Amino acid sequence: MRRLLFVANWKTHLGPDEARAYLKTFLAQYRPTEGREVWFFPPAVSVEAVAQTIRHQAGLLAGAQNVYWEPKGAFTGEISAPLAAAAGARAVLIGHSERRHVFGESDADTERKLSAVLDAKLVPVLCVGETLAEREAGQTLGVVTRQLEAALGRRQPAALQHVTVAYEPVWAIGTGKNATPHDAADVHRDIRRWLAARGAKTPRILYGGSVNLKNAAELLAERELDGVLVGGASLDPEAWGALVRTAAD
Ligand code: PGA
Numbered sequence: 001m002r003r004l005l006f007v008a009n010w011k012t013h014l015g016p017d018e019a020r021a022y023l024k025t026f027l028a029q030y031r032p033t034e035g036r037e038v039w040f041f042p043p044a045v046s047v048e049a050v051a052q053t054i055r056h057q058a059g060l061l062a063g064a065q066n067v068y069w070e071p072k073g074a075f076t077g078e079i080s081a082p083l084a085a086a087a088g089a090r091a092v093l094i095g096h097s098e099r100r101h102v103f104g105e106s107d108a109d110t111e112r113k114l115s116a117v118l119d120a121k122l123v124p125v126l127c128v129g130e131t132l133a134e135r136e137a138g139q140t141l142g143v144v145t146r147q148l149e150a151a152l153g154r155r156q157p158a159a160l161q162h163v164t165v166a167y168e169p170v171w172a173i174g175t176g177k178n179a180t181p182h183d184a185a186d187v188h189r190d191i192r193r194w195l196a197a198r199g200a201k202t203p204r205i206l207y208g209g210s211v212n213l214k215n216a217a218e219l220l221a222e223r224e225l226d227g228v229l230v231g232g233a234s235l236d237p238e239a240w241g242a243l244v245r246t247a248a249d
Helices: 016-029 044-054 081-086 097-101 107-119 132-136 140-152 181-197 216-220 237-243
Strands: 004-009 036-041 060-064 091-094 123-128 164-167 204-208 227-230
Touching (some): 091 107, 140 181, 181 204, 181 216, 216 227
Parallel strands (some): 091 123
8 A cells, every 4th residue: 555644844934822722623624544744843942742633643743943963062952853752752754855955954964963862762764855957957967966975974774764755856845836747757767776775665755835625636646655745735634634645535
């Protein structure tokens, strides 16, 4: 049976009370479906509210959008992987394009963070993807491979088994311009090949970038996609509830 993962990245939206209200609406129409999982990545201050609210629900999980790589210490303003875990997070986004391009995170930073997340026994969701200029210059594969190599190149196959990869072309994020299923599938195949060559047997590869209720069915019809990572279209609980049922009824 095909397994699908629907990831909601709330970015800098929905505080604890709003998160609880959102989940009340979402859960009122959520039906667990075999082979489908829904992961929520709220802002750090709402991780505990989300984790507590969904804790008895099958198929749902809470994660953190970012962590610092040190487990603890004098790092004002940062949260660590063990602290995220203590709040109820089970997964962490690593190398999201906004971390890379707004906050200047380097490939080396993504490697340190990924390592910290694995050490804390959390699931890393590693985001990779090219800018428009890189795509137009024919560098998509080179950029994605460089990002994979930097974050995962020194990992043993056993660790790679725990990593989920999200292909998110930077030009598609928040722009309303999604990659075609065909273009996404091309890059997914390259990522799958890269992971397979390093012993990862069943890698899960998501697509992200302007996924919404209208285009989700067409994207998910492409078998290379093991799921979607969704920002803007995950903020409305009813629309998100409908999106996670895409082609399930
Ligand atoms: P978007 O964001 O769905 O709003 O394009 C996706 C993401 O940043 O993960």
